[in-house]
Amino acid sequence: MGGFGYRSLILRFITQFYVKPSNVRDDSFVLTGEEAQHAAGVLRHKKGDRIVASDGLGKTYKGEILSVSSKELEAKIEKSETGRNEPKTEVTLVVGLTKGEKLDWLVEKATEMGVSAIWPFFARYSEVKWDKGKVDKNVARWQRLALAAFKQCGRSIIPRIEVLKNSAEVIKRKGDRELIVAHPLEDGGLAHESRLVGRNVIAAVGPEGGFAAEELEAVRQAGGRLVSLGPRRLRTETAGLVLLAKLLSLKAEL
Numbered sequence: 001m002g003g004f005g006y007r008s009l010i011l012r013f014i015t016q017f018y019v020k021p022s023n024v025r026d027d028s029f030v031l032t033g034e035e036a037q038h039a040a041g042v043l044r045h046k047k048g049d050r051i052v053a054s055d056g057l058g059k060t061y062k063g064e065i066l067s068v069s070s071k072e073l074e075a076k077i078e079k080s081e082t083g084r085n086e087p088k089t090e091v092t093l094v095v096g097l098t099k100g101e102k103l104d105w106l107v108e109k110a111t112e113m114g115v116s117a118i119w120p121f122f123a124r125y126s127e128v129k130w131d132k133g134k135v136d137k138n139v140a141r142w143q144r145l146a147l148a149a150f151k152q153c154g155r156s157i158i159p160r161i162e163v164l165k166n167s168a169e170v171i172k173r174k175g176d177r178e179l180i181v182a183h184p185l186e187d188g189g190l191a192h193e194s195r196l197v198g199r200n201v202i203a204a205v206g207p208e209g210g211f212a213a214e215e216l217e218a219v220r221q222a223g224g225r226l227v228s229l230g231p232r233r234l235r236t237e238t239a240g241l242v243l244l245a246k247l248l249s250l251k252a253e254l
């Protein structure tokens, strides 16, 4: 892993910048656009200052500023690290599409908690009817929220957000991940799931209308597990966060 030595104690609380992967060279990296403006205009960084930037794909760089303007900042790479502040395994959050801004909140919080991807999907009981334009507009907004949360919390991966057209699409992409689906049940909470440790996981919650019987059946057939989050019915976005918290703490990755 490496790390940045004792200075990382200080640096980890310093603003992390986003550097486009294509702007990383062998021994330097370049911030452009809003990132350069933020560094130069807001934080007033000067030549010689040290900054931290991540490429959103897992690499984090610590560098010394060589030149800075409100349009462009170039820094000499002093150290690089892979997977900084990331969980050891991948958690994908799947969430039934619901109306309103609820998912904005969940995208931000799930990013802070360390998910590697978010797949909102058109569930049988999703009440949204979005055309492609509306889907693209929402994904662009969520991706911006994920970027802001990634910077704020000091991760090195920006979760990739993709809208899937139905639950069958989710199952098709399952691969060898564990599939854990929250559903109100009499019993069957997540406890003593040591087999989840070290595994990549899909954590799924339904839309406000819940999952349809045929969706739950498809989950069972795909080897997925239905789990309860307790006796009270939670909102989709609350359920998403609670499921993530339980999973990550069981996997000892919170």
Ligand code: SAH
Pocket (backbone or CB within 6 Å): 181, 182, 183, 184, 185, 204, 205, 206, 207, 208, 209, 210, 211, 227, 228, 229, 230, 231, 232, 233, 234, 235, 236, 239, 240
């Ligand atoms: N009317 C729906 C409830 C939907 S709540 C029903 O009876 O199924 C929205 C989603 O949040 C659910 O699909 C489920 O994934 C999750 N959820 C909410 N409360 C839960 C609980 N107590 N246990 C497990 N999952 C829950």
